[in-house]
Amino acid sequence: MIEKMIEDRTPNAAPTHPVLQLADWRRQVGELYARIRGEPDPTVAWQNWRRTRDALFAGHPQSPLPSGARAAFGGLPCYSYDPLLRFLVALEPAAEAHAERLEIGDDGTVRLVPAGRTNGLEGALGNELTVYWITGYGGGLFLPFTDATSGDETYGGGRYLLDTIKGADLGMANDCLVLDFNFAYHPSCAHSADWTCPLAPPGNRLSGPARGGERLP
Numbered sequence: 001m002i003e004k005m006i007e008d009r010t011p012n013a014a015p016t017h018p019v020l021q022l023a024d025w026r027r028q029v030g031e032l033y034a035r036i037r038g039e040p041d042p043t044v045a046w047q048n049w050r051r052t053r054d055a056l057f058a059g060h061p062q063s064p065l066p067s068g069a070r071a072a073f074g075g076l077p078c079y080s081y082d083p084l085l086r087f088l089v090a091l092e093p094a095a096e097a098h099a100e101r102l103e104i105g106d107d108g109t110v111r112l113v114p115a116g117r118t119n120g121l122e123g124a125l126g127n128e129l130t131v132y133w134i135t136g137y138g139g140g141l142f143l144p145f146t147d148a149t150s151g152d153e154t155y156g157g158g159r160y161l162l163d164t165i166k167g168a169d170l171g172m173a174n175d176c177l178v179l180d181f182n183f184a185y186h187p188s189c190a191h192s193a194d195w196t197c198p199l200a201p202p203g204n205r206l207s208g209p210a211r212g213g214e215r216l217p
Contacts, residue, residue: 025056025060026167028060029166029167029168033168033169036170037170042081042083042180042182046183047081050075064188064192065192066191076214077214077215078215079182082212084124085124085182085211086180087121087179087180089119089121091117091176092116092119093116094114099112112198113135115130115131117131118131121179121206125207125209127206129145130201130204141163141164144187144198144204146158146159146205147207148206148209149209149210153216154216157197157199158199158200159200160185161184170183184212184213184214187199
């Protein structure tokens with residue numbers, strides 16, 4: 001059923017105006033993550049995530065893939081699902097609350113304000129991460145990170161786990177954030193030099209490997 005829905009909407013039903021195409025991309029991503037949050041089985045949710053993203057990358061006009069690469073696209077490479085990479089973590093005050101300013105080319109500067117520090121990752125992944133709030137109209141939670149796989153098995157600039165402005169929101173449970181690293185994904189700039197993305201600040205690095213989510217071929 002989900003595959004049929006994607007087939008119906010991507011790419012044939014996509015709007016022709018570029019701005020409406022981008023709005024449609026974000027709408028479909030938001031709908032995907034709503035299904036993820038509503039699915040009680042994380043593995044089923046992850047399978048849905050992979051199928052839907054592969055369909056969007058292959059056929060949507062706002063795909064981060066260069067148009068010439070889409071015909072040969074066979075799916076985004078990912079690690080196998082690992083239930084040990086799913087965490088419910090509390091968010092504690094960040095020890096240092098100074099803002100990070102990241103230059104993103106023609107889009108100007110992104111200002112990241114630490115929203116808090118995770119509590120629950122260190123035992124499995126070596127240390128904790130800072131969750132940021134992107135300032136500006138509306139704002140949103142943002143969790144970019146690097147880990148021991150970055151630059152070798154995964155993109156050197158890091159991956160994203162949360163970006164609620166773009167709809168990537170795994171939700172909350174019992175006043176904790178759901179951080180499932182099986183849903184970690186590369187920023188658009190990892191797929192094409194046409195994109196400029198905010199990358200993980202140097203301090204937001206896991207000392208251990210997070211072998212879940214999107215990886216390099």
